[in-house]
Amino acid sequence: MTEAVQISAMLPGVHRVRKRLAAGRVAEYWYAWRxxxxxxxxxxxxxxALARAIARELVAASRRYDEHTRAAAPDTVTxxxxxxxxxxxxxxxxxxxxxxxxxxxxHLDFARGPDGKLGAMEIRAFESRxxxxxxxxxxxxxxxxxxxxxxxxxAVSTVLSWAADRGELAANPVKEFPRIYRVNxxxxxxQPQPEFVAAFExxxxxxxxxxxxxxxxxxxxGKDAIVWHTGKSRGRRTIVIPITPRLxxxxxxxxxxxxxxVLASSKGTPWKxxxxxxxLRRQRLHALEKAQERRGPxxxxxxxxxxxxxxxxTAATNFLLDGLELDQVALIVGWSLxxxxxxxxxxxxxxxxxxxxxxxLQQRKRRTGTExxx
Numbered sequence: 158m159t160e161a162v163q164i165s166a167m168l169p170g171v172h173r174v175r176k177r178l179a180a181g182r183v184a185e186y187w188y189a190w191r192x193x194x195x196x197x198x199x200x201x202x203x204x205x206a207l208a209r210a211i212a213r214e215l216v217a218a219s220r221r222y223d224e225h226t227r228a229a230a231p232d233t234v235t236x237x238x239x240x241x242x243x244x245x246x247x248x249x250x251x252x253x254x255x256x257x258x259x260x261x262x263x264h265l266d267f268a269r270g271p272d273g274k275l276g277a278m279e280i281r282a283f284e285s286r287x288x289x290x291x292x293x294x295x296x297x298x299x300x301x302x303x304x305x306x307x308x309x310x311x312a313v314s315t316v317l318s319w320a321a322d323r324g325e326l327a328a329n330p331v332k333e334f335p336r337i338y339r340v341n342x343x344x345x346x347x348q349p350q351p352e353f354v355a356a357f358e359x360x361x362x363x364x365x366x367x368x369x370x371x372x373x374x375x376x377x378x379g380k381d382a383i384v385w386h387t388g389k390s391r392g393r394r395t396i397v398i399p400i401t402p403r404l405x406x407x408x409x410x411x412x413x414x415x416x417x418x419v420l421a422s423s424k425g426t427p428w429k430x431x432x433x434x435x436x437l438r439r440q441r442l443h444a445l446e447k448a449q450e451r452r453g454p455x456x457x458x459x460x461x462x463x464x465x466x467x468x469x470x471t472a473a474t475n476f477l478l479d480g481l482e483l484d485q486v487a488l489i490v491g492w493s494l495x496x497x498x499x500x501x502x503x504x505x506x507x508x509x510x511x512x513x514x515x516x517x518l519q520q521r522k523r524r525t526g527t528e529x530x531x
Contacts, residue, residue, distance in 0.1 A: 168222050170190045182202055184199065184200040196221040236277070243265075247262075257466075284326060292334075293334060353440055355411050355420055356433060359411075360468035362403045363383065364398065364476070364489055364490040368430065370433075371428040373419045375417060376417075382397055383396065398489055444460060445457070469490055
């Protein structure tokens with residue numbers, strides 16, 4: 158506590174974030190202000206080692222702090238200033254998950270920093286007819302890591318859409334930009350354990366967060382929906398997920414066990430978050446070994462960067478293909494309607510959504526015996 162007071166007095170307004178990582182490791186990040194640029198980021202094996210590392214980097218962090226806070230007037234001219242204002246707004250947005258905030262902040266700090274080189278651009282430059290080509294070319298400069306390159310431009314696009322919504326830009330020039338990262342599912346070669354498959358498929362068909370995925374009780378499974386009053390917010394948070402044909406098939410195929418939760422590990426006990434993360438790492442490694450055995454040391458699997466969180470996007474896509482409306486999907490997965498629209502535009506054709514709606518209406522007609530109109 159004394160250390161925090163001293164640093165706050167030395168660097169007034171600095172925003173500090175400390176995180177506990179796997180295997181007892183700890184990380185700390187400093188930002189010049191909440192939503193501002195990062196001035197320090199360190200990871201160590203324990204608290205004592207982290208304190209020593211911070212002491213070594215304190216002078217450099219103080220110098221970066223001074224550089225970023227020297228200008229008193231808010232920057233309303235450059236992309237750097239636009240990002241700063243967006244990050245401040247993002248911090249207050251409770252609809253955005255912490256992992257998404259962390260990733261987005263990292264990509265935006267890169268984009269406006271000395272490596273990304275976009276910070277000094279004037280906001281009005283993004284209204285040029287050449288802006289789209291310029292930004293896509295900027296993204297292509299990092300194509301050796303295609304997913305990261307796409308994610309960086311995706312973060313920039315989010316800021317530009319935010320600016321356009323507030324009248325600072327006429328339009329976002331890279332809205333719905335073409336991706337260079339593609340996951341070729343035909344290239345995935347793996348044979349995961351049944352317990353892992355169950356968790357993987359439930360995530361991809363339910364849209365549940367990791368923490369809810371492992372705690373979902375069996376008694377929450379109803380005839381037509383999963384309804385669960387979670388322990389969060391003193392029981393006021395309720396999860397309601399319609400049981401689509403995909404989700405029903407997934408639940409029917411669940412391995413049998415005596416645990417009270419829907420999912421269980423190979424030991425027959427509920428999963429823990431660390432165990433679920435470790436299982437995904439093992440499966441990625443196993444898939445890579447198999448791919449390299451078949452196609453040589455340079456082979457890839459297409460799932461190197463896969464995270465459990467990514468499967469929520471898969472679930473949203475599946476819900477849309479099963480005929481659910483955009484606002485219904487947004488409510489189920491807890492995302493903004495804009496984000497679900499982006500997923501629909503990227504992964505689901507209008508024809509596929511239309512056919513899915515027709516199938517849903519036909520199923521409803523068979524159940525009720527009444528005609529439903531589109």
